[in-house]
Amino acid sequence: xxxxxxxxxxxxxxxxxxxxxxxxxxxxxxxxxxxxxxxxxxxxxxxxxxxxxxxxxxxxxxxxxxxxxxxxxxxxxxxxxxxxxxxxxxxxxxxxxxxxxxxxxxxxxxxxxxxxxxxxxxxxxxx
Amino acid sequence: xxxxxxxxxxxxxxxxxxxxxxxxxxxxxxxxxxxxxxxxxxxxxxxxxxxxxxxxxxxxxxxxxxxxxxxxxxxxxxxxxxxxxxxxxxxxxxxxxxxxxxxxxxxxxxxxxxxxxxxxxxxxxxxxxxxxxxxxxxxxxxxxxxxxxxxxxxxxxxxxxxxxxxxxxxxxxxxxxxxxxxxxxxxxxxxxxxxxxxxxxxxxxxxxxxxxxxxxxxxxxxxxxxxxxxxxxxxxxxxxxxxxxxxxxxxxxxxxxxxxxxxxxxxxxxxxxxxxxxxxxxxxxxxxxxxxxxxxxxxxxxxxxxxxxxxxxxxxxxxxxxxxxxxx
Numbered sequence: 534x535x536x537x538x539x540x541x542x543x544x545x546x547x548x549x550x551x552x553x554x555x556x557x558x559x560x561x562x563x564x565x566x567x568x569x570x571x572x573x574x575x576x577x578x579x580x581x582x583x584x585x586x587x588x589x590x591x592x593x594x595x596x597x598x599x600x601x602x603x604x605x606x607x608x609x610x611x612x613x614x615x616x617x618x619x620x621x622x623x624x625x626x627x628x629x630x631x632x633x634x635x636x637x638x639x640x641x642x643x644x645x646x647x648x649x650x651x652x653x654x655x656x657x658x659x660x
Numbered sequence: 661x662x663x664x665x666x667x668x669x670x671x672x673x674x675x676x677x678x679x680x681x682x683x684x685x686x687x688x689x690x691x692x693x694x695x696x697x698x699x700x701x702x703x704x705x706x707x708x709x710x711x712x713x714x715x716x717x718x719x720x721x722x723x724x725x726x727x728x729x730x731x732x733x734x735x736x737x738x739x740x741x742x743x744x745x746x747x748x749x750x751x752x753x754x755x756x757x758x759x760x761x762x763x764x765x766x767x768x769x770x771x772x773x774x775x776x777x778x779x780x781x782x783x784x785x786x787x788x789x790x791x792x793x794x795x796x797x798x799x800x801x802x803x804x805x806x807x808x809x810x811x812x813x814x815x816x817x818x819x820x821x822x823x824x825x826x827x828x829x830x831x832x833x834x835x836x837x838x839x840x841x842x843x844x845x846x847x848x849x850x851x852x853x854x855x856x857x858x859x860x861x862x863x864x865x866x867x868x869x870x871x872x873x874x875x876x877x878x879x880x881x882x883x884x885x886x887x888x889x890x891x892x893x894x895x896x897x898x899x900x901x902x903x904x905x906x907x908x909x910x911x912x913x914x915x916x917x918x919x920x921x922x923x924x925x926x927x928x929x930x931x932x933x934x935x936x937x938x939x940x941x942x943x944x945x946x947x948x949x950x951x952x953x954x955x956x957x958x959x960x961x962x963x964x965x966x967x968x969x970x971x972x973x974x975x976x977x978x979x980x981x982x983x984x985x986x987x988x
Contacts, residue, residue, distance in 0.1 A: 535957060540713050543938070548702070554806040554899045561808040563893050583885040583909070590828035638888050639804035639814050643825065 564637055567629035575606055575619070586642075589616060616648050627652060663850070666865035670872045670918075677917035678910050686905035689913045690894060695903075697920035704927025705935065712939045720954035723942040725764070728950070741947040748946050755943055759785055759792075784848065791841025794834040795870070797821065798877075801832075805895045827882065835878050842871045866931055869922055876915040884911045 534540075554560075574581045575588070592614035595601040604612045612619050624630045627650045635641065680689045726740025738747040739754065754760040767781035801817050804810045822830035846867045849859045880886050886909035894906045926932065938944065945954075971978065971986055978985060 534714050535716055537713065540709070544706075544709055548706070552702075554803075555901075557807070560896045560900055562896070563889060579887070582887040582889065586828040587885065634889055636810075637808065638892055639810040639818065640829070640888075641815065641818070 561637075564633045566633055567624070567626035569623045569630065570625060571623045574623075575604070575612055577607075589620075589644075592616070616644060617651065621651060625652065662859065662861045663864055665861050666868050669865060670868045673869075673917055673921050674872065674876070674914050677914040680917075681910040681913045686907060686913075689917060690905055690908075691898065691903040693920045694898060694916060697924040701923040701926055704924075705932075708927050708932050709935055712936070716957035717941045717945070717954075718956040718958065719941075720945055720947075720949040721941050722945040722947045724947050728947050730950075743946055743948050743951070745946065748944060752938065752943055756937060759788055761943075762788055783844070787841045787844035787848070789841075790837050791845060794838035794841060797834045798832075798838060798874075801834075805892050806899060808892075808896060829881060831882075835874070835881075838874050839871075839878075842867060842874065846871070862930060866922075866925075866929060869918060869925070873915065873918045873922060876911060876918060880909070880911040880915055884909060886912045 576584075581588075592604065593616075595604075596614050602614050604614045606612065621627060627645075631642075677689060722741070724741035726737025727734060728741045729736035729738070729743035736743060738744070739750050742748045742751050751760075762785035763782065765781050765784050766778045769777045769779065771777060797817055801814055801821065804814045804818075818830075818832075821832040821834050823833065824831055846864075849855045849863060849867075890906055890908055891912060894904070894908065897904045897906075926934075946952075968986065975985065975987070
């Protein structure tokens with residue numbers, strides 16, 4: 534073996550970084566989500582888990598561009614296409630529902646820079 | 661054939677994953693194959709490094725593109741012809757981070773006449789750089805699945821990668837750039853007859869495989885969505901050695917199988933240039949052959965006898981014969 538003093542330290546560091554997730558100790562599990570109000574979601578829960586952002590995108594498009602504000606789901610139920618008024622009326626605990634799951638998966642929607650989380654605005658009224 | 665075989669191989673892998681998912685082989689696809697692939701990667705990579713570490717370098721053979729350090733009044737070029745370890749580190753860093761040697765790439769043109777002309781060709785450098793950096797950033801972004809809590813740099817990268825804030829989930833710039841880069845690197849091999857002539861299946865396969873990985877990943881993000889939270893739970897299970905099979909969309913298993921294939925194939929392919937670049941004597945040797953003697957480690961041990969030794973042995977005889985001694 535030649536030049537070990539140049540080869541070994543960087544190579545071991547490479548291996549250590551690469552395998553860091555394996556030896557860096559226990560990881561957090563998927564956090565518990567707050568229970569939503571109501572019986573069922575807009576669409577089936579499995580579908581929502583994967584596709585809710587695209588549903589929201591679709592809603593936004595429809596409302597802002599086409600003035601179409603009513604969504605009819607697979608089961609024929611009608612919903613207003615609204616982030617705050619629809620989603621957050623049942624999922625009324627955004628911090629412990631949307632945010633918890635988003636933190637776990639490192640998603641940071643910028644929607645609430647403009648849209649309102651009713652719970653937060655109540656708090657600011659009290660203060 | 662050189663093009664068809666790798667194409668078929670990539671499609672076969674994708675079809676295997678689709679078939680496996682349809683047949684409910686979630687444990688095989690989601691647990692067994694990723695573990696085996698990662699083990700092969702670690703073992704193969706280490707083995708290659710070991711092989712290179714025990715190979716001696718017989719000569720001092722840096723390639724230099726600048727003035728060597730010489731007399732005090734001649735300006736030496738420390739990065740192009742490094743004379744010190746620091747200079748070598750600088751040159752290596754430039755090579756690895758910005759592909760300096762590709763920047764000097766030239767292209768030969770045969771024009772009617774016939775005239776042979778050479779011109780600078782920076783396309784390989786540009787698309788290579790786009791491809792590699794996009795790949796690195798995409799790889800780093802995947803740490804949102806590997807670590808909990810998610811490390812700080814992931815959010816930072818996501819923010820800048822998603823700067824355009826178009827589509828939901830937010831469109832990432834690196835996704836477009838990696839496709840652009842890899843398509844250009846592929847086109848480069850097939851368009852020019854000269855390049856096509858020297859390209860082998862082993863050149864096309866990594867390009868196609870990585871292209872397919874990028875496409876399947878994007879498909880999973882933008883088109884055929886999967887439950888990302890469940891994906892993370894699955895991967896957390898793998899890395900804490902409590903693996904469980906999960907029913908996640910087939911796109912995920914296609915992506916995972918292709919990535920596993922890449923990881924397993926990596927150490928045994930040209931892709932090992934990732935480790936190999938650090939072992940290139942033309943890059944990692946200082947251009948100091950006039951200052952330091954490079955000893956070939958495989959030279960046999962030759963017993964040498966200097967004149968001083970000789971003289972010491974025959975001192976008395978030489979003296980009596982009246983031969984002058986150096987020692988006096």
